[in-house]
Structures are given as structure tokens and as C-alpha cells.
Amino acid sequence: MGTLVSGKEHKSGYESHPDYLLRVMPAGRHVRVTVDDELVAETEQALELFEADYAPVFYIPRKDVRMGLLKGNENRSWCPFKGEAHYWDFKRGEKEIPSVAWSYEDPFVEVSNIREYMAFYPDKAKIEAD
Incomplete structure (x- = not known):
């Protein structure tokens, strides 16, 4: 069993795959996120997550993050290495784009540093890093 940040025990992918590649490190770059030409996030303190053969994620x-432009929705998914993902819609006036971002509210302790952080889908948001 793995342990979530909250202390709850849950079946973890690390049990059967202890060598699974998952690293989180400071991005060391200025990261800016826009959705529908609206600045949604900008930071010098992004983390970069490297996981298996997937593209890195900020x-x-x-x-x-300008949380007033995002609204949590009911969608959830489970990652055996990070935990339960919660999804966020972009909402500005009448414009709504579903599930532009996700977060892990109670991740496994192995990736506890992504708690209170959000990631954005590159096909729904423009993500610039320099």
C-alpha cells in the first residue's frame, strides 16, 4: 500500500513497479500559461514532472494561477503513481473550455510537492517557458 499526503493508505503503482521513472524538480524557468488569449498563470516557481516516456509537464x-478563471468540475481520474486527478474548466463570461487543467489534491507522498500545483493541457492552453 502507498500513502497519500493526507495519511490515507491506497494501492500504489510503486508496489508492483518500484523502479517506475517519476521525477519532480524545479523548472528553473519563467512559465506563462494562456487560455483563449487570457493570461491564466505566470510563475518563476514552476515544477517540471518527468514521467516514463511522457512529455515533461509543468x-x-x-x-x-488566476483561480477566478477556473472552475472545478466533477471529472476525476486515477494515476497509480500520483493519485486522484481533479479537473478544472476555463470560464470567462459565456466562454467555457472543459478540463483545461488538472491537479492532485491528495497525491502520494512520493510526489507530495505537486500538491497545491496545477498542470495545463497543451492542446487547450498555450504554455511558454523561457
């Missing part, structure tokens, strides 16, 4: 501190 995680933005929630404090640097």
Missing part, C-alpha cells in the same frame, strides 16, 4: 503553484 506544474504551476496555485498561488500563481
Whole structure:
């Protein structure tokens, strides 16, 4: 069993795959996220998550996200290495784009540093890093 940040025990992918590649490190770059030409997030404190053969993902501190433009939805998915993902819609006036971002509210302790951070889908948001 794995342990979530909250202390709850849950079946973990690390049990059967202890060598699974998953690293989180400071991105060391300025990261800017826009959705529908609206600045949604900007930070110097992003984390970059490297996982198996997937493209790296920037995680933005929630404090640097304009949360008034996002609305949590009911969608959830489970990652055996990170935990339960919660999804967020972009909403500005009448414009709504579903599930532009996700977060792990109670991740496994192995990736506890992504708690209070959000990631954005590159096909729904423009993500720039320099």
C-alpha cells in the first residue's frame, strides 16, 4: 500500500513497479500559461514532472494561477503513481473550455510537492517557458 499526503493508505503503482521513472524538480524557468488569449498563470516557481516516456509537464503553484478563471468540475481520474486527478474548466463570461487543467489534491507522498500545483493541457492552453 502507498500513502497519500493526507495519511490515507491506497494501492500504489510503486508496489508492483518500484523502479517506475517519476521525477519532480524545479523548472528553473519563467512559465506563462494562456487560455483563449487570457493570461491564466505566470510563475518563476514552476515544477517540471518527468514521467516514463511522457512529455515533461509543468506544474504551476496555485498561488500563481488566476483561480477566478477556473472552475472545478466533477471529472476525476486515477494515476497509480500520483493519485486522484481533479479537473478544472476555463470560464470567462459565456466562454467555457472543459478540463483545461488538472491537479492532485491528495497525491502520494512520493510526489507530495505537486500538491497545491496545477498542470495545463497543451492542446487547450498555450504554455511558454523561457
